[in-house]
Amino acid sequence: MHSEWMQNLFLPASVIGGFLALILGPEALGLLLRNFTGDDSFWANGFVTEEIMEVWSELPGLLINVVFATLFIGTVLPNLQRVWDVGGPQLAFGWTLGWGQYVIGLLLAMLILVPFYDMPVWVGTLIEIGFEGGHGTAAGLQGTFEELGFPEAYDLAIGLATVGILTGVIVGIAFVNWGVRKKHAKVIKDVEGMSAIQKSGVVEPDSRGDAGKLTVRPESIDTLSFHFTIVGVSILVGYIILQSITWLEMTLFGSDFMTYVPLFPLAMIGGLIVQVFVSRFDKLKLIDRETVIRIQGFSLDFLIVSAIATVSLQVIGEYLVPFLILAAGGIMWNVIGFFVFGPWMLPDYWLERAVGDFGQSTGVTATGLMLIRVADPEMKSPAVEGFGYKQLVFEPFLGGGLVTALSAPLVFMWGPWPFLIFSSVMLLIGLLAGLLYFGKRKPKYD
Known part of the structure; x- marks a missing residue:
């Protein structure tokens, strides 16, 4: 909170805490001290015991x-025409x-990576898993990576997620500065307008709103406990679906593809099912979206x-060159996308x-929202609104959705060509929709 250079980088406290735990744990400090103490x-x-590491690793x-179970709980779908007009370009x-x-x-x-480093071809999916999916998705796929016979992919994915979030924050801030100097920014004239208290991560007293509402009486059940229960039910529904x-797959087809699929994308579907039920029957509005958030x-x-603290530096060191190749490829693509596709x-x-x-494509959703807030602190543009609408279609598939969860198993079972061709077609659809349709439409903002 009191480190000025970290405040200027807008690094999330969770990332800083993860790095501190990693440095003070067995992979760094412990490795150094073992040379002297045995x-x-x-x-x-180090300062992180083996018992703590066992808990954190889970x-x-x-x-x-x-x-993922909380993505749709408590949300309300806006007018579809508004979603199309404002969120369509963002989705493309x-x-x-x-x-x-x-x-x-x-x-x-x-x-x-395959011919020169003898790695499984499905490691090519780690860019999207680590960058778009982030630490959570990478962690959720740990069991899948083990089932696919290359558990080291977990550490590589966590490492990519860490590189991604750092790149998203640092390069994203640089892009905003560049845009202000080159007169591409329409809202702000400089990025120095944030106060010191805002940079420290503290909400100014006059701007503090409700973090959640009491929707049930405490003598019956605490509101937070009630909402945790709703989340738990959503995860249970997802587990039953999985x-x-x-x-059914084993009974009808005798295959085991779904055994490679993690729970979290089904937990998202469980949350959506619970929200449909709540929207229909919750007449007293017991679900508070702010509490869910x-x-x-x-x-x-x-x-x-916990994900950063438990990453294996030895694995990343062993596969350092492939790791750097994947990281550089992902970063270069996102930078090209920003400068070449964004304006059009x-x-x-x-x-x-x-x-x-x-920010989202390099780091996580929170990184993207933070960068929008820096570029548009008073939300005068449709950026936040369009970003939110995009998530309704984007998140169920990419960025930790079904495609992200299934990509490595699909490439493992069917080889790279079917998925590469499918990805290329999806890429082409996004390009054509963005360049030839949304990019040429006159903006329709209220």
Whole structure:
């Protein structure tokens, strides 16, 4: 909170905390101290004990289910015409960036990583998994990577997610500065307008709103407990769906593809089903969206800390060159997308809108929203609105959705060519929709 240079980088506290835990844990400090104290010493794990590491290593795979189960709970679908007009260009741009990461990754895997480094070809999917999906998705796929016979992919994906979020924040801020100097920004004239208290991550007293509402009486059940229960029911519904599909697949076809699929995308569907039920029968409005968001934020913060803290630096060191190749490929594609596609696909306020998708496509959704807030602190542009509408279609598939969860197993079972061709077609659809349709439409904003 009091580190000025970190405040200027807008690094999330969860990322900073994860790095501190990693440095003080067995992969860094512990490795150094073992040279002096021996492997059996208390200090062999640094300041993070083996028991703590065992618990932390399980947290990401559990918390990602909470994050995805909360995506639709308490939401209200807006007017579809408004979604199309404002969110359409944003969806085309984000769709292009997301599917392009698969195309770039698989090409790199087929041309370099497989022949020269003897890696499985499905590691080409790690760019989208790490960048678009982030730490949560990478952690949620840990069991899948083990089932596919290359558990080291977990550490590589977590490493890519970490590089991605750092790049998203640092390069994204640089893009906003560049846009202001080159007169591409329509809302702000400089990025120095944020106060010191805002940069510290503290909400100014006059701007503090309600973090959640009491919707049930505490003597019956605490509001937070009630909302956690709703989230738990959503995850349970997703689990039942996953087990049912797995059983049907084994019974009807004798295959085991669904055993590679993690729970979290089905938890998202479970949350959607619960929300449909709530929208129809919750006449007393017991579900408060702000409380659900607090649960989501809590889970994501601890997920990121535990995921970074438990990453294996030895694995990344062993596959350092392939790791750097994947990271460079993903970053270069996103940068090209920002400068080349952004101005042509987004009909107005292109900088404010493109920087949000750059942040999400490189880091996480929160990174994208943070960059939009820097470029448009008073929300005068349609950037936040369009970004939110885009998520309704984007998240169920990319950025940790069904495609992200299924991509590695699909490439593993069917080979790279079918998925590469499909990804190329999806990329082409995004490009054509953005360049030839949305980019040429006159903006329709109220």
